[in-house]
Amino acid sequence: MSTSIPYLDEHWSVVGGCSKCSPGCDHCWAEAVTRQRLAPQFPERYADLVGPDGWTGAVRCFEERLGQPARWRRPRVVGVGFMGDLFHEQVPDAFISQVFGAMEIHAQHTYLTLTKRHYTCGVLLDNYVLPHRLLALRMPHVWIGFTCCNQSEVDSLSCLLNSEPLWRHVFPHVWLSLEPLLEPVVLPAALLQRGGWVVAGSEAGAGRRSVGVDPFYALMRQCRDAHVPFYLKQWEVGNRVESIPVPKWAETPWGGQ
Numbered sequence: 001m002s003t004s005i006p007y008l009d010e011h012w013s014v015v016g017g018c019s020k021c022s023p024g025c026d027h028c029w030a031e032a033v034t035r036q037r038l039a040p041q042f043p044e045r046y047a048d049l050v051g052p053d054g055w056t057g058a059v060r061c062f063e064e065r066l067g068q069p070a071r072w073r074r075p076r077v078v079g080v081g082f083m084g085d086l087f088h089e090q091v092p093d094a095f096i097s098q099v100f101g102a103m104e105i106h107a108q109h110t111y112l113t114l115t116k117r118h119y120t121c122g123v124l125l126d127n128y129v130l131p132h133r134l135l136a137l138r139m140p141h142v143w144i145g146f147t148c149c150n151q152s153e154v155d156s157l158s159c160l161l162n163s164e165p166l167w168r169h170v171f172p173h174v175w176l177s178l179e180p181l182l183e184p185v186v187l188p189a190a191l192l193q194r195g196g197w198v199v200a201g202s203e204a205g206a207g208r209r210s211v212g213v214d215p216f217y218a219l220m221r222q223c224r225d226a227h228v229p230f231y232l233k234q235w236e237v238g239n240r241v242e243s244i245p246v247p248k249w250a251e252t253p254w255g256g257q
């Protein structure tokens with residue numbers, strides 16, 4: 001699936017549907033796209049995932065898409081399951097293993113996973129890397145992503161990263177999506193000290209909660225001091241949301257935008 005997310009070449013839509021678990025979910029982009037575009041176009045796949053009040057709580061795993069990375073010829077930067085949450089409690093562990101198995105095999109691409117369910121993700125990744133054959137394996141082409149909207153979520157992520165989880169031996173790269181950012185945050189030392197990548201953005205769309213521009217300057221300074229790439233996706237100035245407002249703050253670990 002093509003994508004409007006500027007730092008991705010491709011969106012690998014392996015799951016659909018979700019349920020809200022954070023203040024950052026209030027104006028869920030995936031929910032809006034599913035309701036307005038995907039459900040009317042592909043009712044057999046998406047219609048039961050959303051209703052007039054938003055997500056129904058149903059989640060669907062698209063097994064037929066597991067082979068897509070094999071068909072992309074040139075290496076791509078791929079967002080994994082951004083139309084839901086791969087680590088949602090209704091996604092079977094076996095399916096998550098299949099997704100990681102496909103990423104293991106098709107290592108020519110760079111994959112970005114992303115979840116709001118930090119703890120579940122940590123447990124499942126530990127289970128994934130536990131089998132002995134994987135302990136010698138490293139998958140630096142898979143960036144494990146966590147999304148947070150406020151300091152309390154960042155702090156819970158810090159606890160996870162501070163515990164030096166087993167999975168980091170296999171997945172050394174972690175990225176953090178602070179979108180929508182709802183308040184100023186101090187980034188986790190465990191992320192800054194070991195490299196990583198930070199993406200941030202204000203909330204966009206109707207009913208958006210403005211945070212101003214100062215928290216983004218503060219994030220940029222924290223990243224600069226730690227030599228961590230920083231990507232500012234959008235912020236709100238006055239009443240207007242500006243996309244990639246500062247081109248030199250659109251950094252990616254692999255160069256380019």
Ligand code: SF4
Pocket residue numbers: 018019020021022024025028029030031082083084085116
């Ligand atoms: S976790 Fe992500 S996809 Fe799920 S409701 Fe929240 S913002 Fe939407």
